Amino acid sequence: MMRRWAPIVVGVALVVLMAVLPLLNLSLPGILPTPTYMPGTLALLSLCMVFAALALSYNLLLGSAGMLSFGHALYFGAGAYGLGIALEHFGVPLFPGIFVALIGGMIIAFLTGAVAMRVSGIPFAMVTLAFAQAGSVMVRRNSDITGGEEGLGLATEQVPDFLIGVVNTRSLYWFTLVVLVIVYLVVLWVDTSRLGHLARATRENEQRVRVLGLHPYRAKLMVFVIAAVLASLAGVAYMLLQSGTVPRAVSADLTITILVMVVLGGVGFRWGAIVGGVLYTLLDQRLTVLAGSEAIAGLPDFLRIPLSEPLFLLGVLFILVVMFLPGGIAGTIDAWWRRRRGEKVRLSLRTIDDADAEAEAPVEVRA
Amino acid sequence: MSMLVLTLITGVGLGALYFLVASGLSLIYGLMHVLNFAHGAFLTLSAFIGWLVAQALGTASWGSFLLSIVVGALVGAAFATLTELVLIRPLYERHIEQVLVTVGLSFAAVALFEGIWGTDPINIAGPPWLKQTTEVLGARIPNTYWVLMIAAVLVLAALVLFLQKTRYGMIIRAGVENRSMVTALGIDVRRSFTLVFAIGGAAAGIGGVLAMHYTTFVSAHLGSTLLIFAFIVTVIGGLGSLTGAAIASVLVAVLQQFANSYLSGTGDFIVVILLALVLLVRPSGILGRKA
Numbered sequence: 001m002m003r004r005w006a007p008i009v010v011g012v013a014l015v016v017l018m019a020v021l022p023l024l025n026l027s028l029p030g031i032l033p034t035p036t037y038m039p040g041t042l043a044l045l046s047l048c049m050v051f052a053a054l055a056l057s058y059n060l061l062l063g064s065a066g067m068l069s070f071g072h073a074l075y076f077g078a079g080a081y082g083l084g085i086a087l088e089h090f091g092v093p094l095f096p097g098i099f100v101a102l103i104g105g106m107i108i109a110f111l112t113g114a115v116a117m118r119v120s121g122i123p124f125a126m127v128t129l130a131f132a133q134a135g136s137v138m139v140r141r142n143s144d145i146t147g148g149e150e151g152l153g154l155a156t157e158q159v160p161d162f163l164i165g166v167v168n169t170r171s172l173y174w175f176t177l178v179v180l181v182i183v184y185l186v187v188l189w190v191d192t193s194r195l196g197h198l199a200r201a202t203r204e205n206e207q208r209v210r211v212l213g214l215h216p217y218r219a220k221l222m223v224f225v226i227a228a229v230l231a232s233l234a235g236v237a238y239m240l241l242q243s244g245t246v247p248r249a250v251s252a253d254l255t256i257t258i259l260v261m262v263v264l265g266g267v268g269f270r271w272g273a274i275v276g277g278v279l280y281t282l283l284d285q286r287l288t289v290l291a292g293s294e295a296i297a298g299l300p301d302f303l304r305i306p307l308s309e310p311l312f313l314l315g316v317l318f319i320l321v322v323m324f325l326p327g328g329i330a331g332t333i334d335a336w337w338r339r340r341r342g343e344k345v346r347l348s349l350r351t352i353d354d355a356d357a358e359a360e361a362p363v364e365v366r367a
Numbered sequence: 368m369s370m371l372v373l374t375l376i377t378g379v380g381l382g383a384l385y386f387l388v389a390s391g392l393s394l395i396y397g398l399m400h401v402l403n404f405a406h407g408a409f410l411t412l413s414a415f416i417g418w419l420v421a422q423a424l425g426t427a428s429w430g431s432f433l434l435s436i437v438v439g440a441l442v443g444a445a446f447a448t449l450t451e452l453v454l455i456r457p458l459y460e461r462h463i464e465q466v467l468v469t470v471g472l473s474f475a476a477v478a479l480f481e482g483i484w485g486t487d488p489i490n491i492a493g494p495p496w497l498k499q500t501t502e503v504l505g506a507r508i509p510n511t512y513w514v515l516m517i518a519a520v521l522v523l524a525a526l527v528l529f530l531q532k533t534r535y536g537m538i539i540r541a542g543v544e545n546r547s548m549v550t551a552l553g554i555d556v557r558r559s560f561t562l563v564f565a566i567g568g569a570a571a572g573i574g575g576v577l578a579m580h581y582t583t584f585v586s587a588h589l590g591s592t593l594l595i596f597a598f599i600v601t602v603i604g605g606l607g608s609l610t611g612a613a614i615a616s617v618l619v620a621v622l623q624q625f626a627n628s629y630l631s632g633t634g635d636f637i638v639v640i641l642l643a644l645v646l647l648v649r650p651s652g653i654l655g656r657k658a
Binding site for chain 1: 396400402454457458462463464466467468470471472473474475476477478479481482483591595598599601602606632635636639642643646647650
């Protein structure tokens with residue numbers, strides 16, 4: 001009984017803590033730039049939550065359904081640009097605009113997903129990358145709609161006053177917290193539903209699922225579309241938070257960033273994705289501050305150049321995690337916890353790989 | 368007419384560039400089932416080092432141009448070999464993690480290149496002949512395209528000779544066909560993994576130096592842009608098939624150039640549509656084996 005309720009109690013307590021944070025005066029020097037009630041920290045924490053939500057949606061794809069997509073940024077960008085375009089060019093009010101952005105993300109996800117799932121494994125990764133690239137090119141080219149390289153600003157006249165300006169960072173913070181909670185609940189619901197079980201079964205052995213008369217393609221596509229809509233929702237929150245978006249929101253770089261977050265946190269663990277998203281965003285911000293600091297500027301070139309590039313350090317960290325900590329943070333803690341209780345441990349990435357290898361092996365040998 | 372010829376020949380030239388990048392990717396995937404995201408980083412580093420060499424020897428001479436290509440190939444091969452030995456080999460048979468490691472490497476490498484050479488593209492120069500044009504059937508073709516085509520044909524010929532005529536080439540071909548059988552015959556396939564990486568890296572290195580002359584600048588992102596087209600080419604051509612990659616490179620690039628000239632610059636978009644169509648009709652690509 002205790003074990004079943006413990007995660008829920010901890011989760012609710014965390015959400016409540018996050019919700020009252022803007023009302024408290026806490027300082028975490030070295031991690032947060034200002035005390036928690038100041039806009040600087042609230043904006044940073046909101047960004048953390050946006051990326052945590054995005055990482056959660058990606059984890060649904062990679063961790064639960066075993067699909068390595070390199071095009072997830074497309075749906076994030078669809079949310080951000082969708083909202084921006086709906087407000088700017090069609091003069092729709094905010095909430096219908098959000099709805100339009102989500103529907104747009106869903107349609108794009110359905111079309112691209114249905115085609116990309118003609119192949120699986122590594123080819124799937126390449127195809128999703130190509131689609132995202134096409135999206136990125138379209139955003140950059142059609143500058144009269146999307147603002148091109150300059151990016152698209154938020155049409156503030158359509159947005160309620162309480163969500164605008166530095167003074168109202170607090171309400172934006174609460175908005176992103178709500179988004180994160182919604183994304184978490186949907187992911188939890190999918191993971192525990194019939195659909196989630198089917199997706200996991202497909203990940204393990206697609207042929208067996210088909211023999212049972214179930215439809216792996218349909219299940220995978222459903223999960224893909226749900227994950228994409230959640231990414232669009234994160235994109236909507238990003239658009240409001242940054243009051244604008246730039247082409248980077250659709251780029252392959254961003255997808256790789258999400259991948260780094262999820263792998264860092266631990267593939268297949270919902271809390272791992274959140275930890276990964278938050279940790280990455282904080283590290284990125286802190287390392288950028290470090291890069292500009294005087295301590296770095298005084299170093300000789302061969303130390304100064306690598307240390308002043310946050311993405312270089314994060315890339316190296318990512319490589320080290322993949323090579324020496326394959327479960328990520330959550331996987332390693334979980335494995336340690338299970339080993340202490342004498343349960344069997346399996347790392348999620350390895351499982352996906354094994355399923356792939358099995359799919360490649362000739363059928364005669366297995367029978 | 369001259370417009371048609373121009374589009375066609377520049378398309379083939381661009382295809383030659385795609386092939387230089389895609390050939391290595393396709394071989395690596397065929398043998399090892401690794402999607403090498405770091406291929407773009409091999410290419411970019413070769414371009415930068417090639418540019419440094421050319422600068423040191425005077426950019427206008429043909430000698431420095433050829434030497435920069437050779438150095439580019441060597442740098443690409445060395446970088447690729449190192450990547451295989453340090454990052455790929457310890458993760459033997461764990462494909463997803465191998466892909467992730469190459470993703471991390473490309474991520475880190477681009478940032479490091481930006482740190483060393485700055486974020487702005489650096490304009491480069493080469494032998495003056497490269498800036499001129501040659502007239503074919505009334506179309507004025509920039510000379511860089513000829514160099515690209517010659518390089519790609521030489522690389523293709525060298526690869527085919529190597530794969531058909533040498534013992535290592537035979538092992539690689541056998542490994543692409545059926546790796547477990549090769550292993551069962553007592554041959555250490557892993558040694559050929561390093562070789563394939565080195566060859567792919569060298570081809571990408573040549574591609575990098577030439578891509579720099581093609582775009583007339585070099586930046587830390589030179590490789591990432593080309594890499595995506597190389598991915599598309601390898602999927603359309605059929606993963607693991609060198610001939611497929613060659614055919615698809617030309618097909619994709621010619622189509623792209625035609626769309627750019629006649630359909631108001633929609634080339635990139637058309638290529639993705641082509642990819643979608645190929646996947647719908649024939650998911651394993653033009654010359655790929657049954658998926």
